[in-house]
Amino acid sequence: MKRWLGPLLVLGVAATIGWYATLAAAPQVIMARAWDRLAEQAGVNRMTHSPLVTASRQTIVRPSPDLAYSVCAFDLSDAPLAIHAQPVPGHYWSLTVFDHQTNVAFVASDRDSKGAPVDIVLATAGQQVPVGVQRIDLHADKGVALIRVLVNSRETFDSVREYRNQSWCRPVG
Template sequence: MQMRKYIAVFAISAIIAHIAFVAFLPKLIMVFYFYTTTSAGYEENKIYHAPPINSSQRTVVLPSPNLLYSFCIYDVSEGPLLIEAKVPENTYWSVSFYDSFTNNFFTINDRQVKGMAKILLVKEGTEVKTDAIVVRAKDEHGFVLFRTFIPDKALIPQLDALRQRWKCEPTKTYLFD
């Protein structure tokens, strides 16, 4: 009888630990990510471009050597964020938005937008009038990840020059007064 009590206590403890782990691990991952990126000098609401991936470089988790990565740590607590990016032609390109729990809440790619991508990231509930694609974030903090496929290594300088013109910055222009 005593053994059943121990087994029951162990089972209940294991279930509680599992639920806590699953519920809070994504948030802990993002807290660690924000801590390491900001302590490394990365600022919020500014775009950064990782160099082409090789075996010794891992700015992004599980990176692909066939992709160029850019990222922006966002904070929309003070206002919206305008993201502008010229979409490269004849190659895969995407931009994905992640909240502070690592949930992907919006993605767009080169099949959905051509030419210049203009995306306005706002807090949920914010009214806007804009010709840009409006993305509503439930969290004030998160990150934006850009991916560009490298079809040929000789195109890296051209693709890199293109992404150097991309923007991820605060704006007031598109809000109602």
């Protein structure tokens, strides 16, 4: 029995290290794949307003068919990024910024803004932003900003689109 103790201990340590490495790396790998797909389809540092999701048209796994998505895959390596989220009256909406590890760096919704637009600037350390703007500091250059609007019925989608098209993201400067 003693001769199995050493190999079992080595196996346990290796399994623990493998498990931890997987947990540590998974968010970055997931976000890198998602960022690449979104950047390829929609471009970088620009807001794209997608049509309602169907089973045959989905970029991200398991999107909600009740939500209209607007997405901005961003890269802050050249400049900070300004984001403007236009509220959609009578509809739940939210703006969420995810960093390179899928962490939520910022979130605001219709309940937070009370009908006013949300304007933020994403920046990394050392980048200058205009005075008076809400600065959101990120530890890495890449991430995704996502606006979701609850579409009460497919018949209201055109009126929702009118407001969504007023939301944008673009480099500062």
